[in-house]
Amino acid sequence: NAGVTQTPKFQVLKTGQSMTLQCAQDMNHEYMSWYRQDPGMGLRLIHYSVGAGITDQGEVPNGYNVSRSTTEDFPLRLLSAAPSQTSVYFCASSYSSLAEGTDTQYFGPGTRLTVL
Amino acid sequence: AQSVSQHNHHVILSEAASLELGCNYSYGGTVNLFWYVQYPGQHLQLLLKYFSGDPLVKGIKGFEAEFIKSKFSFNLRKPSVQWSDTAEYFCAVLSGNTGKLIFGQGTTLQVKP
Numbered sequence: 001n002a003g004v005t006q007t008p009k010f011q012v013l014k015t016g017q018s019m020t021l022q023c024a025q026d027m028n029h030e031y032m033s034w035y036r037q038d039p040g041m042g043l044r045l046i047h048y049s050v051g052a053g054i055t056d057q058g059e060v061p062n063g064y065n066v067s068r069s070t071t072e073d074f075p076l077r078l079l080s081a082a083p084s085q086t087s088v089y090f091c092a093s094s095y096s097s098l099a100e101g102t103d104t105q106y107f108g109p110g111t112r113l114t115v116l
Numbered sequence: 117a118q119s120v121s122q123h124n125h126h127v128i129l130s131e132a133a134s135l136e137l138g139c140n141y142s143y144g145g146t147v148n149l150f151w152y153v154q155y156p157g158q159h160l161q162l163l164l165k166y167f168s169g170d171p172l173v174k175g176i177k178g179f180e181a182e183f184i185k186s187k188f189s190f191n192l193r194k195p196s197v198q199w200s201d202t203a204e205y206f207c208a209v210l211s212g213n214t215g216k217l218i219f220g221q222g223t224t225l226q227v228k229p
Binding site: 031033035040041042043044045048050058059090092094096097098104105107108109110 | 120122125148152158159160161162165206208210212215216217218219220221222
C-alpha cells in the first residue's frame with residue numbers, strides 16, 4: 001500500500017490564482033480530512049468527509065472547496081489564493097470514525113504552499 | 117466546542133533527561149485522546165492513544181501518557197530522551213464520531229546530544 005499520498009510537495013502561487021491539492025489513499029478508508037498546519041497553531045481542520053459524496057466543513061473552511069467523488073480521492077481546491085493561505089497542508093484518512101479505539105488516522109507527507 | 121491546550125511551546129533538554137509535555141482538553145464527557153509526533157521533514161505519526169480502561173497508556177519508542185480525568189489532562193512522558201526524539205509533538209482529542217481530530221498548538225522538543 002502507498003498509504004496517503006499528496007501532490008504536489010511544494011507549490012508557489014500568486015494572489016488570486018486557483019489550484020487543487022491532490023490527496024489519495026489506497027486503503028479503502030471512508031474517512032478523509034484536510035488540515036492546515038501553521039506555526040504556533042497546531043493543525044486545524046479545513047474540511048472532512050465520511051464517505052464518497054459526503055463532505056462537511058471543519059474549523060477553517062473559508063476559501064477552500066472539497067469534493068469526494070470516489071473513496072480514494074479527496075482534492076482540496078483553493079478558489080482564489082491569498083497570502084493567509086500560506087501553510088503546510090496535510091491530508092489524513094482512517095477506516096472508521098476512530099471512536100471505537102481500534103483504528104488510526106494516517107497522515108500524508110504534506111504540501112507546502114506559499115502564496116505571494 | 118472542544119479544545120486542546122499544550123502549555124509548553126518549546127522545550128530544550130539534554131539527552132537522558134526526563135520529559136513531560138502538558139496537554140489539557142476542555143470537554144468534560146467521554147474523551148478519546150491522542151499524541152502524535154512529527155519528526156523534521158516527515159508527516160505525523162501516532163505515538164499513543166487513550167480510549168478507555170487503564171489511564172496509563174504506553175506507546176511507541178518508550179513514550180507513555182497518563183489520562184487524569186479530574187484535571188482534564190493527558191500529559192506525555194518519557195523517562196530518558198534521546199537526540200532522535202527531537203521533533204514536534206501534538207496532543208489531539210477526537211471530536212464526535214466523524215473522524216475529526218482537534219489538535220493542540222504543538223510542542224517543539226529539542227534534545228541536545
